[in-house]
Amino acid sequence: MKALFSPALRVASHSLRLHLRDRFFGLFLLFSLLLIYSSLLVGVMAVYQERRALVDFGLALMELMGLAFCVYASATAVSSEVETKTIYLVFSRPVPRHSYLLGKMLAVFGAAALLLAATAVMHSSLLLLRGHSPDGLYFAALGYSWLKLTLISSLVFAVSMFATSSLSAMVIGFILWMLGHFAPETVFMAARAGGEGSALEFLARLIPNLQLFNFKDALDVPGAAAPPALALAYAAAWWAGSYGFAWALLRRKEF
Amino acid sequence: MSPRVKDLLLGLLFFLPALALGLRAERYRPPLPAVSDIREVRRSAAEDAAAVSLGARRLFADVWFIRLMQYYGTRESVHDERIQEHREHHHADGSVCDHGPGWEKGEYPEFIPLSLHVIDLDPWFHSAVIYSAASLAYNLNKPAEARTILELAISRAPREWRYHSVLAALGHSGEENPGEIVRLLLPVVRQPDCPTMLKNQTAFLSKRAGDYSTAAEIYRDIAENAPEKEYAERALRELEKIEGRTR
Numbered sequence: 001m002k003a004l005f006s007p008a009l010r011v012a013s014h015s016l017r018l019h020l021r022d023r024f025f026g027l028f029l030l031f032s033l034l035l036i037y038s039s040l041l042v043g044v045m046a047v048y049q050e051r052r053a054l055v056d057f058g059l060a061l062m063e064l065m066g067l068a069f070c071v072y073a074s075a076t077a078v079s080s081e082v083e084t085k086t087i088y089l090v091f092s093r094p095v096p097r098h099s100y101l102l103g104k105m106l107a108v109f110g111a112a113a114l115l116l117a118a119t120a121v122m123h124s125s126l127l128l129l130r131g132h133s134p135d136g137l138y139f140a141a142l143g144y145s146w147l148k149l150t151l152i153s154s155l156v157f158a159v160s161m162f163a164t165s166s167l168s169a170m171v172i173g174f175i176l177w178m179l180g181h182f183a184p185e186t187v188f189m190a191a192r193a194g195g196e197g198s199a200l201e202f203l204a205r206l207i208p209n210l211q212l213f214n215f216k217d218a219l220d221v222p223g224a225a226a227p228p229a230l231a232l233a234y235a236a237a238w239w240a241g242s243y244g245f246a247w248a249l250l251r252r253k254e255f
Numbered sequence: 256m257s258p259r260v261k262d263l264l265l266g267l268l269f270f271l272p273a274l275a276l277g278l279r280a281e282r283y284r285p286p287l288p289a290v291s292d293i294r295e296v297r298r299s300a301a302e303d304a305a306a307v308s309l310g311a312r313r314l315f316a317d318v319w320f321i322r323l324m325q326y327y328g329t330r331e332s333v334h335d336e337r338i339q340e341h342r343e344h345h346h347a348d349g350s351v352c353d354h355g356p357g358w359e360k361g362e363y364p365e366f367i368p369l370s371l372h373v374i375d376l377d378p379w380f381h382s383a384v385i386y387s388a389a390s391l392a393y394n395l396n397k398p399a400e401a402r403t404i405l406e407l408a409i410s411r412a413p414r415e416w417r418y419h420s421v422l423a424a425l426g427h428s429g430e431e432n433p434g435e436i437v438r439l440l441l442p443v444v445r446q447p448d449c450p451t452m453l454k455n456q457t458a459f460l461s462k463r464a465g466d467y468s469t470a471a472e473i474y475r476d477i478a479e480n481a482p483e484k485e486y487a488e489r490a491l492r493e494l495e496k497i498e499g500r501t502r
Contacts, residue, residue, distance in 0.1 A: 045321045047482050048448060049382055053317045060311040148310075162263070178308035184284050185291075205274055211284045214310045218285035220379045222414065226283035234280045237273035244269025248262045 007095045011103025012110065019073055019111040032065035032119045036126060043130065051132040058123040059138070059216040062116055063145045067177060070112050070149045074156035075169035077104045078250075098247050105157055105243060112149045116142060140225065141216040147235040148213040152177050154242035155208065161249040180210030208238050286379075287312060288411055293375040296368045306376060316377035323369040323383070327390060331361040363395065370404055378411035385421055385443065386450040392425055393456045401425055417443045421453075434464035444473060451481045458493065471497045 019025055039057035046053035078101075081087040090100060120142055124134045156173035163169035179186065186204045194200030212231055218224035225231075293303050299319075306315035370387035373380060384404065392401035405422040408415065424439040440457045443449055458473035474497070477490035 042317070042321070045325075046317060047324065048451060049317070049320065050482075052380075052382075052448075053321075056311075056314045056317050060309070060314040064309065064311075158266070181308050181310045182290065184281065185289065187281070205277055206270070208273070209277055209280055209284075210310060212280050214285055217287065217310060217312050217377075218379070219313070220381070221286055221412075224285055226280065230280060230283065234273070234276050237276045238270075241270035241273040245266035248266035248269070252258060252262060 005099075005102075007099040008102040008106065011090070011095065011100050012106035015077070015104055015107030016110045019107060020114070022073075024072060025069065025111065025115070028065050028069040029115060029118055032061060032115070033122050035061045035065070036119060036123050040126065040130070050130065051127070054123075054127055054130065054132065055134075055138060055219070056216070058119075058126070059141055059145065062119045062123065062142070063149070063216070065119065066112055066115055066145065066149045067152065067174075069115055070108060070153040071156050071170050071173040071177075073108045073111060074105075074153040075160050075163075075166040075173065077108060077157065077160070079160060079166045079169075097250050101157075101243065101246055101250055105154055105239070108153045108157075109150045112153065113146055116146055116149075137215075137219050141219060143228075144213040144215040144225070144231060147231055148210055151208055151210070151213070151235045151238045152180070154239045158242040158245040158249075161246045161253075176207065177210065179207045181214065183207050183209040184211060209234075285312075286412075288375055288378065294368070294371060296365070296372040299372065303376070312376045313380075316373050316380050316383070319369065319373045319376060320380065320383040320386075323366070323373060323387070326365060326369060327363060331363065361395075366391070366395065367397075367400055367404070371407070374404070374408050374411065378408050379415060381412075381415055381417050382448050382450060384408040384415075385417060385453060388421055388425070389450060389453040389456060392428060394452070398425055398428055417446070433460040434466065437461045437464055437466060437469060441469070447480070451477060451483050451486045454481075455486055455490070458490070462493075462497070467497050467500065 036058050039054060039061065042057055043050040043054040078087070081090070091097070120139075124138075127134050152173060155176055156169055159172045159176075160166065160169040163172065183204075186207060187201060190198070190200045190204035212226045212234055215225045226234075290307055293307075295303070302315065306312050366387070370383070370391075373383045373387070378384070388401040388404045388408075391397040391404065402422065402425055405418050405425070409418045409422065412418070420439050420443045424436045427435045427439070437457055437460050440453070440460075444454050444457045454473050454477050458470045458477070461467070461470035461473065471494060474490040474494045478487050478494060481487045481490065
């Protein structure tokens with residue numbers, strides 16, 4: 001276990017620093033902050049629903065900016081090191097490929113958490129400035145958003161192992177994100193069209209159910225959130241699946 | 256079988272636990288209407304698809320509610336046409352013409368489709384539902400449509416008690432019993448995010464029922480908390496009147 005995690009954590013901490021220094025991270029952060037600030041205008045237009053409008057816009061913007069960053073960072077994490085030939089330096093040291101991959105994934109997860117945290121601090125300050133306070137549900141929604149972002153990041157990692165370019169991995173990532181919110185409908189339609197237990201239904205089930213984490217769409221509904229343990233287990237199963245898939249493709253890859 | 260295909264198949268095997276857990280996770284999803292139940296309004300199909308696929312239905316419900324308020328807050332051209340029509344009458348004999356109830360209030364034909372659209376996106380958006388129902392019932396003289404809005408919202412969000420209270424109050428609207436309507440609306444009106452228009456209407460009904468203390472309580476709340484300046488100023492004037500009456 002130590003043999004897996006020790007090099008992985010070293011790769012993760014180094015990659016995390018690279019992500020934080022990356023100009024795209026700064027750009028995404030700046031853009032998120034500007035958008036959150038401009039949502040004040042929407043709050044004013046919503047009159048007595050200012051809190052709701054500010055919370056909804058803030059949570060959605062944070063998640064979408066996080067998505068843009070995560071998809072970009074995951075799609076380019078390995079391919080950029082191949083292009084710059086940095087990967088040769090890494091693999092010339094005693095760093096197993098599975099640890100390298102784990103480290104890269106953990107770095108994106110960490111960067112996503114930091115991006116969400118930084119924007120949440122700004123957003124919460126804005127809410128407090130307008131006389132509203134972020135409650136427990138707000139932070140729960142942020143937690144579910146982070147799970148959603150890490151799930152899609154891990155999938156983009158897996159896709160980037162066989163995609164022809166970083167751009168195509170990013171496009172597939174965005175498509176999976178959109179389909180993931182239709183997952184229950186897709187499975188239902190596939191089961192109706194092809195029959196229960198058909199290959200079509202199996203294919204539809206290959207899309208992760210992102211609605212499970214979409215707590216921000218049901219903040220007012222008592223008991224609407226999926227149990228945190230189930231959400232975490234589901235996300236972890238997809239992390240593990242994507243990690244295993246990426247490892248299966250990376251282990252024999254020639255650089 | 257080539258090694259690449261073998262690797263791909265091996266890789267896919269790692270997803271089996273996620274697929275198995277997906278079956279358990281299927282039960283949990285936000286209790287929102289199905290995608291097929293979202294009715295199009297103002298060519299909103301692309302926007303609605305974005306709302307669902309980005310997982311941002313609440314945000315789009317907010318946007319549509321703002322559009323609804325802007326629409327209802329904009330003077331219709333029919334207002335001016337009717338006033339012009341009215342001025343063209345000649346009442347040389349001193350007679351007063353009768354145009355029917357609410358003739359000057361406008362038609363707002365898109366009000367109901369816009370309200371339904373907000374409910375389709377987020378039926379738990381209680382302020383929007385109550386705003387729509389109260390505007391239809393008390394401002395636009397369309398109590399039947401207001402009931403339809405509330406019944407649809409209740410069918411989608413049955414645990415939302417505010418809808419039941421407003422629906423019950425509407426049931427008494429035709430009767431000459433404002434006290435009963437006030438009793439039913441009071442728990443809704445005491446919520447901090449209740450639409451000011453409904454608060455104002457309830458205060459007016461309390462006054463009509465002779466319950467000046469409740470009317471004063473609601474007007475005080477409006478005067479102190481309403482974001483709409485006109486309502487706050489009117490509430491202050493009403494408060495002064497009530498205080499003058501009870502002194």
